[in-house]
Amino acid sequence: xxxxxxxxxxxxxxxxxxxxxxxxxxxxxxxxxVGWFRQALGKExxxxxxxxxxxxxxxxxxxxxxxxxxRDNAKNMVxxxxxxxxxxxxxxxxxxxxxxxxxxxxxMRYDYWGQGTQVTVxx
Numbered sequence: 001x002x003x004x005x006x007x008x009x010x011x012x013x014x015x016x017x018x019x020x021x022x023x024x025x026x027x028x029x030x031x032x033x034v035g036w037f038r039q040a041l042g043k044e045x046x047x048x049x050x051x052x053x054x055x056x057x058x059x060x061x062x063x064x065x066x067x068x069x070x071r072d073n074a075k076n077m078v079x080x081x082x083x084x085x086x087x088x089x090x091x092x093x094x095x096x097x098x099x100x101x102x103x104x105x106x107x108m109r110y111d112y113w114g115q116g117t118q119v120t121v122x123x
Contacts, residue, residue, distance in 0.1 A: 002024055002025060002029055002097050004022055004095045004096070004112055004114035005022065006093065006095050007020070007021050007022075008021045009093060011122065012121055013121070013122050017081070019079060020079065020082065020117060020119075021077060021079055022078040022095030023076065031099075032097045032098060032101070033102060034078045035049065035096045035097075035105075036050075036067075036078075036093060036094070036095060037093070037094045038091035038119075039092050040091040043091075046091070048060070049063070051071050051078065053073070055071055057069045057103075058103055063089075066082065066085075067080060067082050068080070068083075078095055085119075090121050091119060093117050094113055094116045095113070097110060098112075099111055
């Protein structure tokens with residue numbers, strides 16, 4: 001069983017930065033692939049980043065070059081550094097983990113989810 005707890009959300013002006021953190025429990029977490037997703041009000045959950053057990057990452061075009069996902073397996077932590085934020089980045093951001101070591105962009109393939117943290121970007 002893995003539990004995930006996100007933190008670091010808040011209100012920021014357009015062009016600003018935020019760093020989200022995700023604290024994970026579970027002895028085998030270091031072998032799990034993890035992902036970041038977001039869901040804006042009235043919209044479907046959207047893929048933001050996927051991070052392999054070794055730290056490799058993939059991103060959609062909407063955030064590539066602005067967002068960076070990383071992890072510290074020794075601390076059971078996952079991070080999402082968000083720079084050059086835009087109002088359209090406003091959403092609840094979720095951390096997710098899958099016991100499959102392969103990165104995936106599909107929400108249904110993740111086994112564990114955090115409760116989410118709100119990010120609001122003002123114009």
